[in-house]
Amino acid sequence: MTSDIDPFTLLAHVQIRLPERSNPISPPIYQTSTFETPDADAFLAMATEPLHAGFYTRYGNPTTRAFEDAVAALEGTESALATASGMGAVVAALLTFVAAGEHVIAQRVMYGGTMGLLKTIAPRLGIDVSFVDQTATEAFANAIRPTTRLMMLETPSNPMLRLTDLRAVAALTKSKGITTLVDNTISSPINQRPCDLGIDLVMHSATKYLSGHSDVSAGVVAGSSALISAIWEKAYVLGATLDPLAAWLALRGLRTLPMRVQRHNETAMQVATYLEQHPRVEAVHYPGLPGHPQHALAHGQMTGFGGLLSFEVTGGAAAAEAVVAGLRLAHRSASFGSFSTLVVHPSAMWAGMLNAEQLREADLPPSLIRLGVGFESPAALIADLEAALAN
Numbered sequence: 001m002t003s004d005i006d007p008f009t010l011l012a013h014v015q016i017r018l019p020e021r022s023n024p025i026s027p028p029i030y031q032t033s034t035f036e037t038p039d040a041d042a043f044l045a046m047a048t049e050p051l052h053a054g055f056y057t058r059y060g061n062p063t064t065r066a067f068e069d070a071v072a073a074l075e076g077t078e079s080a081l082a083t084a085s086g087m088g089a090v091v092a093a094l095l096t097f098v099a100a101g102e103h104v105i106a107q108r109v110m111y112g113g114t115m116g117l118l119k120t121i122a123p124r125l126g127i128d129v130s131f132v133d134q135t136a137t138e139a140f141a142n143a144i145r146p147t148t149r150l151m152m153l154e155t156p157s158n159p160m161l162r163l164t165d166l167r168a169v170a171a172l173t174k175s176k177g178i179t180t181l182v183d184n185t186i187s188s189p190i191n192q193r194p195c196d197l198g199i200d201l202v203m204h205s206a207t208k209y210l211s212g213h214s215d216v217s218a219g220v221v222a223g224s225s226a227l228i229s230a231i232w233e234k235a236y237v238l239g240a241t242l243d244p245l246a247a248w249l250a251l252r253g254l255r256t257l258p259m260r261v262q263r264h265n266e267t268a269m270q271v272a273t274y275l276e277q278h279p280r281v282e283a284v285h286y287p288g289l290p291g292h293p294q295h296a297l298a299h300g301q302m303t304g305f306g307g308l309l310s311f312e313v314t315g316g317a318a319a320a321e322a323v324v325a326g327l328r329l330a331h332r333s334a335s336f337g338s339f340s341t342l343v344v345h346p347s348a349m350w351a352g353m354l355n356a357e358q359l360r361e362a363d364l365p366p367s368l369i370r371l372g373v374g375f376e377s378p379a380a381l382i383a384d385l386e387a388a389l390a391n
């Protein structure tokens with residue numbers, strides 16, 4: 001750049017110019033909040049086109065679009081919309097499909113943040129919610145009202161790894177004007193593709209398996225172009241936009257998703273099989289085990305069983321606490337889908353907020369331990385569990 005331009009003006013116009021016929025292997029991060037439009041007509045067109053990726057980053061962004069397109073392809077859907085967190089996707093979906101005076105059917109056991117939304121915020125907006133047993137398809141059927149607009153599902157659910165029969169529940173909603181949304185965070189699209197089973201929308205906390213490195217908060221919802229455009233109309237106003245740098249990190253993590261999930265599946269199966277025969281373990285909850293009460297359903301709708309499992313030890317809450325404290329490889333942390341094994345003692349985590357009755361209602365046995373396996377060798381994890389259970 002010539003130096004007869006004053007430094008203020010010069011710095012205001014610095015741009016990267018890519019040499020001709022040169023393309024980066026790693027896609028660039030479009031870390032820009034806004035884009036230049038050629039003329040007034042284009043400005044209007046770009047501002048009003050759903051999911052335009054080059055107008056204003058809260059409306060869409062090329063880096064974010066690359067992540068969204070990859071997730072849509074993995075889920076087998078036409079389109080996807082990224083959000084700043086998994087909860088951003090849940091809130092946007094709820095507010096898109098349900099208004100005051102309308103009704104939602106949800107599971108009695110769902111992610112804590114989703115429960116908070118449905119139990120404390122939805123009623124203030126005049127939205128009615130029915131909570132049903134996810135393992136009883138007839139409970140969903142019985143809960144349907146003329147005002148029902150949305151069914152919110154999560155399978156496997158956390159932390160007991162119970163399943164919802166997705167084909168059966170999807171069939172209940174056909175031609176009733178009810179949209180179905182599945183939280184697919186725990187399975188990832190490698191192990192389960194709900195939209196192939198008749199479900200309308202699938203969402204993820206990309207904070208977990210999709211990004212996979214415990215270094216980014218992100219969410220995404222995928223489905224038909226019509227439904228995703230409808231969510232976009234609300235989401236760009238709600239403002240839970242994924243930052244381009246976070247989208248780039250999520251996409252970088254996503255590239256290794258199939259390899260990571262395969263490893264998680266294999267390790268969790270070995271750990272679950274080990275725990276099942278341990279005398280101090282009263283129950284193991286993992287859909288891949290033949291003894292899981294819904295193992296046949298797991299085979300019918302999942303192609304792998306994931307990296308999350310839970311188990312109950314003898315001796316109640318204090319014993320569970322001692323086992324968690326005795327683990328050396330597992331970090332006590334409120335997440336999963338990481339390179340490192342993460343563990344929680346759910347009833348202790350919720351004890352400050354829920355009484356004994358509510359803990360039962362939330363399906364949280366006192367001696368339950370939840371394990372999200374990482375990439376450690378299965379032998380090392382099993383040895384660590386062996387030592388902690390010997391205490």
Ligand SMILES: *Cc1c(COP(=O)(O)O)cnc(C)c1O
Binds near residue numbers: 207
């Ligand atoms: C973590 C999680 C969420 C929320 O995701 P955030 O990215 O933390 O907002 C939703 N559903 C499930 C199953 C989760 O594990």
